[in-house]
Amino acid sequence: MSGKVKNCPRCGKLFADYGAHICRDCEDKERELESVVVNYVRDHPKCKIAEIIEETGAHETMIKRLIREGRFEQVGVKMTYPCEKCGAPILTGKICAQCSEKMRKEVQGQASQIVAARQAANAARGQGMHSKDIKGR
Ligand SMILES: [Zn+2]
Numbered sequence: 691m692s693g694k695v696k697n698c699p700r701c702g703k704l705f706a707d708y709g710a711h712i713c714r715d716c717e718d719k720e721r722e723l724e725s726v727v728v729n730y731v732r733d734h735p736k737c738k739i740a741e742i743i744e745e746t747g748a749h750e751t752m753i754k755r756l757i758r759e760g761r762f763e764q765v766g767v768k769m770t771y772p773c774e775k776c777g778a779p780i781l782t783g784k785i786c787a788q789c790s791e792k793m794r795k796e797v798q799g800q801a802s803q804i805v806a807a808r809q810a811a812n813a814a815r816g817q818g819m820h821s822k823d824i825k826g827r
């Protein structure tokens with residue numbers, strides 16, 4: 691088994707990457723921090739993400755990953771983070787189900803508007819070019 695030797699993105703040290711993407715030391719530190727975060731949330735079940743970041747020094751992406759992994763539920767805390775659009779509590783992704791549904795509809799609406807505009811333009815052009823003959827083939 692041989693890992694790719696590269697510089698750790700965290701501390702810059704050379705290390706053999708076996709898939710962790712960070713060196714052993716940083717991995718250990720990350721695990722340590724993870725348990726600090728999980729313990730903090732267990733002791734402060736009503737805390738907000740901003741508070742966790744301030745208290746533990748953990749990065750938001752790590753906290754969100756822990757939420758997705760269900761690490762807080764394991765210690766009996768149902769942790770959520772706010773939807774980027776409306777602030778509703780969510781467990782996964784960036785926006786809540788309602789907002790993603792709304793966005794999906796908006797995108798679909800825009801797409802059909804473009805299609806309609808294109809069809810109208812084609813129809814207008816077609817009238818001058820007798821495109822009916824071509825279609826008949
Ligand atoms: Zn490192």
Ligand SMILES: [Zn+2]
Nearest residue numbers: 773776786789
């Ligand atoms: Zn939302």
